[in-house]
Amino acid sequence: MGIQDAMHRWADCIAACNACAVACxxxxxxxxxxxxxxxxxxxxxLDMDCAQICQLAAAFMAGGSEHAAETCRLCARICRSCGDECGQHEADHCQQCAEACRHCAEACERMANTAGAVA
Structure with missing residues (x-):
């Protein structure tokens, strides 16, 4: 998959990763x-871990890395963990972060599950 194809195909997941990193x-x-x-x-x-893996996953997808899918699988797990933790706190910033983490986890899971069919 070329870089332009990767950017287009995974644009939603890249955006979700970037938004999650900012929220974290x-x-x-x-x-x-x-x-x-x-x-x-x-x-x-967990916020720091999640932000870092989200940034890496977005970079791997944007660059068309052959490791993007496995990175997104890990990103989804870390996002779920971070989202679960943030969801336990009442602060608005934690609730907003939890929502961004859940959204990113779903996007990364979709990406990882469909990337194998494209590779």
Whole structure:
């Protein structure tokens, strides 16, 4: 698959990954401003992991990497984990992050499940 084909075919997943990375960065920064930062430690750690894997997955898809599908599978798992953690917190930034994570996980799962048929 050429780079232009990859960009077009996975545009929705790339957009979901980029949006999730932004939401995770915002959530981590906002969690650091919470009164009880220590209670947000796992949320912050997962936000950072999730943002990093989302950025990598988007870059792999944009570049047409042969490892894009397996990276998206991992991205989906990390997004689910981050979304589950963020979903447990009442803060708006956590709820928004949880929603972005769920959306990204679904997009990455679709990408990974259909990429094999294209490769």
């Amino acid at each position: 960065h915002h959530c981590a920064a906002a969690c650091l401003q919470e009164p009880d930062v220590k209670s947000m430690a796992r949320c912050i750690a």
